[in-house]
Amino acid sequence: xxxxxxxxxxxxxxxxxxxxxxxxxxxxxxxxxxxxxxxxxxxxxxxxxxxxxxxxxxxxxxxxxxxxxxxxxxxxxxxxxxxxxxxxxxxxxxxxxxxxxxxxxxxxxxxxxxxxxxxxxxxxxxxxxxxxxxxxxxxxxxxxxxxxxxxxxxxxxxxxxxxxxxxxxxxxxxxxxxxxxxxxxxxxxxxxxxxxxxxxxxxxxxxxxxxxxxxxxxxxxxxxxxxxxxxxxxxxxxxxxxxxxxxxxxxxxxxxxxxxxxxxxxxxxxxxxxxxxxxxxxxxxxxxxxxxxxxxxxxxxxxxxxxxxxxxxxxxxxxxxxxxxxxxxxxxxxxxxxxxxxxxxxxxxxxxxxxxxxxxxxxxxxxxxxxxxxxxxxxxxxxxxxxxxxxxxxxxxxxxxxxxxxxxxxxxxxxxxxxxxxxxxxxxxxxxxxxxxxxxxxxxxxxxxxxxxxxxxxxxxxxxxxxxxxxxxxxxxxxxxx
Numbered sequence: 001x002x003x004x005x006x007x008x009x010x011x012x013x014x015x016x017x018x019x020x021x022x023x024x025x026x027x028x029x030x031x032x033x034x035x036x037x038x039x040x041x042x043x044x045x046x047x048x049x050x051x052x053x054x055x056x057x058x059x060x061x062x063x064x065x066x067x068x069x070x071x072x073x074x075x076x077x078x079x080x081x082x083x084x085x086x087x088x089x090x091x092x093x094x095x096x097x098x099x100x101x102x103x104x105x106x107x108x109x110x111x112x113x114x115x116x117x118x119x120x121x122x123x124x125x126x127x128x129x130x131x132x133x134x135x136x137x138x139x140x141x142x143x144x145x146x147x148x149x150x151x152x153x154x155x156x157x158x159x160x161x162x163x164x165x166x167x168x169x170x171x172x173x174x175x176x177x178x179x180x181x182x183x184x185x186x187x188x189x190x191x192x193x194x195x196x197x198x199x200x201x202x203x204x205x206x207x208x209x210x211x212x213x214x215x216x217x218x219x220x221x222x223x224x225x226x227x228x229x230x231x232x233x234x235x236x237x238x239x240x241x242x243x244x245x246x247x248x249x250x251x252x253x254x255x256x257x258x259x260x261x262x263x264x265x266x267x268x269x270x271x272x273x274x275x276x277x278x279x280x281x282x283x284x285x286x287x288x289x290x291x292x293x294x295x296x297x298x299x300x301x302x303x304x305x306x307x308x309x310x311x312x313x314x315x316x317x318x319x320x321x322x323x324x325x326x327x328x329x330x331x332x333x334x335x336x337x338x339x340x341x342x343x344x345x346x347x348x349x350x351x352x353x354x355x356x357x358x359x360x361x362x363x364x365x366x367x368x369x370x371x372x373x374x375x376x377x378x379x380x381x382x383x384x385x386x387x388x389x390x391x392x393x394x395x396x397x398x399x400x401x402x403x404x405x406x407x408x409x410x411x412x413x414x415x416x417x418x419x420x421x422x423x424x425x426x427x428x429x430x431x432x433x434x435x436x437x438x439x440x441x442x443x444x445x446x447x448x449x450x451x452x453x454x455x456x457x458x459x460x461x462x463x464x465x466x467x468x469x470x471x472x473x474x475x476x477x478x479x480x481x482x
Contacts, residue, residue, distance in 0.1 A: 014032075075122070238256075286320075301381050417460050
């Protein structure tokens, strides 16, 4: 059956076999998926409405809607409120089509920078469900901010950040994270990287020359950002091991560091929660060595199997810098975060912020403040806890069905887990072979800065991947995991 939609592209041949074989929905999904893969449907191309396509094919509208939802979850389609469903901008034609265009096109497709094949499931960690960003609430909040903003607030403003946002964030942290924070100790920044850079510059001014990082720690991109922040501050980065109880405080003391960057509530990437005894030992280390703790409180909003763990800052506000952002709770594009500094050092962090950029977007700050005050931010978090909890369950169940030998840990919070492969498994080979099957897997090796033997493990993120895609992705690589 040939379909023409709105005169925006060539006719597309979709054949539906009504002879009792494959379900019609499965046929429609595979037909559209194949058309995107081989380039007959180009990135950005508009698809017909579900009503229009159902009428053309002679099927129910619900069947077409279910098909679109599945392809949206797999990343083949994009859809925004008030706009048509389109082929995702990230959906690229297959290599064979480029080669058919001629030798030059084939060579271009084969270059190292060519975009990899579409993934049926991408288990990348550290990124939330971008499609669930509360667009309508953010538009409402921005409208509220623009309506109520005073003329004086449209000036450069306080380098520490808008007073209204600092007050509401401090209240939120006291209520939800058991922080000992007031607006005077809080400095608004543009995310974790800037917050860390500001803190390390202040610490260097105080004579802190060596900064410890967890091992394993931040992923490849994040590691370079964190270590670069340390180097920009003229600090010497060192690595301290993490075990099942969190960072090894004895090894930290032996490292000679006078500052440490930690993820105590949900260690990145192992998912370990810093044990109570280690929490107190870490605070004692800081006090005894005139040292400082930089706490990355990156995904503490999402907990499942245990009560929330309060921030370290709440028990040692004079020794702990707490860094938080909305990159995981809302989206990285919002570019808003904060530093809760020890009271005696908050002014130094504010001065460093002033020298850095004179302040973060005032209107965005006012919008976030409106979102927090209205209760819409809390409502969004409740919704996303449910979304991630269902995906977490889907991952556990899919591995239980297809690869029951694989043990999962680090599931108490956040939206990633650690899969422990058999001892003889080749971590890099599993990742490479999975990619060839259209599944994005990521090894623990990318999170390690120190060489040597380590058990083969995968860091499985479920923030970006839907429940059906989780099932399909695990099934596709089950034999590799076993």
